Amino acid sequence: MPPETPQNGEYLVAAYVITAAILMGYWVRLWSRVKGVRGK
């Protein structure tokens, strides 16, 4: 990385973590509903 490149890795980490949390969270919600139906 050239020395003049901005140092802003914390924003990258935040965006990747939040994306994973939203998508995994929704998937887990659907999965737990499917599991709940199977259990009945």
Next chain:
Amino acid sequence: MIPASPEGDALRVAQRGIWISAVALVALAGVFVLALAFTPVEARQGLAQKIFYLHVPAAWAALLAFSLVGIASVLYLWLKDPRLDRFAAASAEVGVVFSAVMLTTGPIWAKPIWGTWWTWDARLTLTLFVFFLFVGYLALRAAVHDAAERARFSAVVGILGMLLVPFVHLSVYLFRTLHPQPIVLKPSAPSLPPEMLTTLLVSTLVFTVLYVGLVTARYGLVLVDEAREAARDAA
């Protein structure tokens, strides 16, 4: 083993969707590795530029979802096929989830690059408006209990939402805006180095498969609810 019954068939659809989306989520972890370890750092924006590999595919998936809600809604009003209404409901919910990704990753990129989390320019404002419109669509579906009425009312809202999608895409041409111009979906050739373009296209493919999986799972769960209601009514 799931017994053969309407509820069992619906559950199989939902499980298929869960499996497809699970595979897509594993592939998304691969996209993270590809973007972070094997794609060059952009010199002017630094590491924050790599947010682009999630933000753009999430925007693609959200606008695809909302466009398909509109198309299914038009077809529903014409054909009155309940499968179209179920699909529209599933696609709207998944579209709202992808919009949430788009609307959070966008400001996180904007803060270090623009110096502000948010600005009320045409692209951002229209995108937020479409998000709220489809949250309203889901609220409307939850509030109306008669199935035929619910399908008809929500189809109208779904079509209105779809009509906004081209304005979201074209807003960067129609208005003065801070938001970057399209770099792939534009009349001339994509203006990205090949390694960055490859990562973007792989990520877009993974988000599209994830959309298919999540919509299939959600559709299956709507079918399960309907099968249960039908069984209760028959009893």
